[in-house]
C-alpha cells in the first residue's frame with residue numbers, strides 16, 4: 001500500500017446485488033435504507049437492536065407455530081355432516097389422493113420451511129446473544145437466506161381466504177383457534193423479517209471490506225452473494241474456485257451459466273404451461289356428479305357466482321403472473337444475450353418485480369389443498385385434486401428457480417464495458 005493510501009479514511013464498501021456497482025456504505029438513521037445510486041435496489045437498512053428483536057419475535061413465532069398446528073383449523077358442515085380439518089389435513093388429503101408431489105410441496109412451503117426458518121433463527125441468534133459465533137452459525141445463516149423465498153405462509157393464507165369464499169355459498173364454515181394462531185404467526189414472522197439486519201450478524205464473523213481498495217491492475221473485486229462482502233480476487237485465480245473469507249460461500253464474478261440455465265428453465269416452464277391450463281386442476285363431486293375444473297373454468301365459475309374480487313385475484317395470481325414471468329424472463333435473457341443497452345434501470349426493475357411476485361402464483365395450489373381437506377363427505381360432496389395442479393405447481397417452481405438463476409448484473413455489464421472503453425478511444 002502506498003503512503004497516500006495509508007492516510008485515506010477507511011470507509012466500508014458494498015456491491016449492489018442487482019447491478020454490481022461498488023459503493024461506499026454510510027451510517028444511516030434508524031429505520032432508513034440505502035439504495036443503489038445506479039439501479040435503485042435497496043443495499044441495506046438500518047435496524048436498531050435488530051438481533052435482540054428478531055430473537056424475541058422468533059420465540060413468539062415458534063409458540064404460535066405449535067398452536068397453529070395443534071388445534072382445529074376449520075370445520076365444514078353440509079347436510080348435517082361435518083368435516084374437521086387441521087393445517088396438515090390438506091397435505092394428508094393430497095397424499096391419499098396419490099398427489100404426493102403436491103403434498104410434499106404444500107407441507108414444505110406452508111409448514112416445514114417456515115419451521116426450519118424459525119429454528120434456524122434461534123440457532124444463529126442464541127449463540128450470538130451470548131457472544132459466541134462458531135463457523136457453523138455462519139453456514140446456517142447463509143442457508144436461511146436460500147430457503148427464505150420458499151416459506152410461503154402468507155400465500156397459503158390467501159389460499160385459505162379464496163377457499164373460504166368459494167365454500168361459503170355451498171356450506172357452513174367455522175374457523176378454529178388455529179386460524180387465528182396462523183394469522184398471528186404470519187404477522188410475527190413478517191415483523192421478524194422486517195427487523196432483521198443481516199449486516200449485524202455478518203459483522204460478528206469479520207469486518208466489511210473497506211476503502212482504499214487494492215489496485216485494479218492486479219485484482220478484480222467480487223461480491224459475496226450470501227454475506228455482501230467485497231472480496232479482492234487476484235486475476236490468476238479467476239478460473240479457480242474462490243470461497244468467501246467471511247461466510248465460506250463460493251464466489252463468482254457472475255452467476256455461472258446464468259443465461260443458458262434461465263433459458264432452459266423458461267422453455268421447460270412454457271411446455272408445462274399447456275397441461276397446467278388444459279388439464280383439470282380439481283374435480284368437484286356433488287351428489288355423485290363430477291365437474292372437472294381447469295384454472296380458467298375455476299375463474300369463470302367465480303365470476304358466474306358474482307365473486308368478482310376473488311375471481312380477479314385468482315386470475316391475476318394464476319394466469320397473469322406466470323405469463324408475465326415467462327415473457328419477462330425471455331425478454332431479459334434475449335436482451336442480455338444481444339448485448340442490448342436499452343433502459344438498464346427499467347429492465348432491472350422488471351427483474352425485481354418478477355423475482356418478488358412469483359411465489360404468489362401458488363395461491364391456487366394451496367386453495368386446492370384446503371378444499372381437498374375440507375370437502376371430503378363421500379358422494380354428498382368431495383373435491384379431488386387433478387393432474388393439471390401438478391403441472392401448474394411445476395410451472396411456478398421452475399419459473400421461481402429460473403428468475404433466481406438470472407443474474408441482473410449482466411444487464412449492466414455492457415454499459416460498464418462501454419464506459420470503460422470511452423477514455424481509451426479518446427486517448
Ligand SMILES: [Zn+2]
Nearest residue numbers: 016019036039
Ligand atoms: Zn445497483
Ligand SMILES: [Zn+2]
Nearest residue numbers: 224227244247
Ligand atoms: Zn460471504
